Amino acid sequence: MLPMASFDVVSPETVEDAVRALAAPGARLLAGGTDLLPTLKRRLTAPSRLVSLHRVAELREVRVDEEARMVRIGAGMTLARLIREPAVATRFPSLAHALGTVASPQIRNSATLGGNVHLDTRCRYVDQSAFWRESLGGCLKSDGDTCHVVPKGKRCVAALSADSVPVLVALGASLRLVSAEGERIVPLEEYYSSDGVRHIGAAPGELCTEVQVPMANGLRRTAYVKWRPRASIDFPLVSVALRFDLQDGEDGEGGGAIAAAHVVAGALAAKPRRIRIPEAVIGRRVDEAEVATMVADAAFAQCKPLPNLPYDPDYRRKLTRVLTRRAMANLLRPPAERPR
Ligand SMILES: Cc1cc2nc3c(=O)[nH]c(=O)nc-3n(C[C@H](O)[C@H](O)[C@H](O)COP(=O)(O)OP(=O)(O)OC[C@H]3O[C@@H](n4cnc5c(N)ncnc54)[C@H](O)[C@@H]3O)c2cc1C
Ligand code: SF4
Numbered sequence: 073m074l075p076m077a078s079f080d081v082v083s084p085e086t087v088e089d090a091v092r093a094l095a096a097p098g099a100r101l102l103a104g105g106t107d108l109l110p111t112l113k114r115r116l117t118a119p120s121r122l123v124s125l126h127r128v129a130e131l132r133e134v135r136v137d138e139e140a141r142m143v144r145i146g147a148g149m150t151l152a153r154l155i156r157e158p159a160v161a162t163r164f165p166s167l168a169h170a171l172g173t174v175a176s177p178q179i180r181n182s183a184t185l186g187g188n189v190h191l192d193t194r195c196r197y198v199d200q201s202a203f204w205r206e207s208l209g210g211c212l213k214s215d216g217d218t219c220h221v222v223p224k225g226k227r228c229v230a231a232l233s234a235d236s237v238p239v240l241v242a243l244g245a246s247l248r249l250v251s252a253e254g255e256r257i258v259p260l261e262e263y264y265s266s267d268g269v270r271h272i273g274a275a276p277g278e279l280c281t282e283v284q285v286p287m288a289n290g291l292r293r294t295a296y297v298k299w300r301p302r303a304s305i306d307f308p309l310v311s312v313a314l315r316f317d318l319q320d321g322e323d324g325e326g327g328g329a330i331a332a333a334h335v336v337a338g339a340l341a342a343k344p345r346r347i348r349i350p351e352a353v354i355g356r357r358v359d360e361a362e363v364a365t366m367v368a369d370a371a372f373a374q375c376k377p378l379p380n381l382p383y384d385p386d387y388r389r390k391l392t393r394v395l396t397r398r399a400m401a402n403l404l405r406p407p408a409e410r411p412r
Contacts, residue, residue, distance in 0.1 A: 074113035074201060083124045087131070087281055091252055093123045095277050101125060103148060104182035106175070107191050115202040116192070116214060131186070131281060134159050144248075145283045147186025152177070154185060164243060164285055165407035166294035166313060170235045173298055176305045185236060186280050189247065189260070193230035193268040193342050194307065195221065195380045213269050221380045230268030231339050231380050237264075238313035238338035239296050240283065241346070248282040249274060257284070264343035268380075271342035291318040291328060293358055295402040295410070297395045298339075301383075309381050310388050311338035312371060312395045314403060316358050329355045335367060337375050337392060347371050364400035371396040 084090040098120035131148030136159050151171040154160050161168045197220045198213050210216025212228045219225045245260045263273040294315045300306035313336045319328040335347040356363045377388040402410045
């Protein structure tokens, strides 16, 4: 049993009131609580006030904005609802697939997209009780001054393991952030930094209200694959999201030449890694074996996992190639037939 320190809880009903409550010193947002509450129990953070978003109905809407050519997903939508949401399942099948691989059904009923995008970074040396961490003298992320993963390193290299993030980056998503000063839109790809202690680009007092996902302008194929020891619940230890934009093909169903390729790997470092894809892929077809090899080789060359998460980093590195190949194969399968 890990007791939590005490804190106040406020439950505003509007974004405006939530922003006001968040301005108080020591305040922290609480959505589904499936990441924050374990973090409190591990004493990795000690807010004096939690601002619950549970009653803010405007955060639980999904709107197809035809004029702006995007789907606006309320940050307070639970993952379970989003998986069933037609605007998400039909337009962004790789996102629905990724959300369906998060944790367990019970957790997905509480967990929100806003919370997933703001997930804390993870590391085998810090996802432990305070007592366990003390025996090592702490680390840069928990009351210490060293890193046990990169002992001479000056920066925490804990990993962002959120399943939605590589997919949303590949889809070109942005966040709408609101604070007492106003609002701003930030491309998700620019939101994270490589410092595992402060990896999120929100300013103090900012609340994410919406995840904006651009609609496809033509044919495209997408996929997401993660590797985890227990498929029923675990975080990814490596993950790969793909998006291939295609020119019109003869079959009219995306059989055309590749116009653009977006490959993003997750669970390596504090920010998602965009993989540079060889130019030779452009103009080829997604079903060519040589294309799958080129993309998988690029992922293998550019992903170098650290011993920040469980399992041997060399094994995880080899998995990046295997997972990328699997994701390439999934591009050719209907979403319902893709293995989880
Ligand atoms: C056993 C277990 C297994 C898990 N497996 C996975 C997994 O496989 N994949 C995965 O991705 N995650 C996993 N998780 C983590 C977690 O359940 C999800 O990431 C979930 O989506 C977090 O959302 P939440 O609403 O519960 O966030 P919370 O815990 O409420 O909040 C998480 C963080 O986000 C901030 N936040 C929340 N909403 C907003 C907002 N609107 N604006 C700004 N900041 C906000 C909070 O302040 C907090 O810092 C697992 C958790 C557990 C306990
Ligand atoms: S990467 Fe280093 S500093 Fe960061 S949590 Fe792990 S041990 Fe601590």
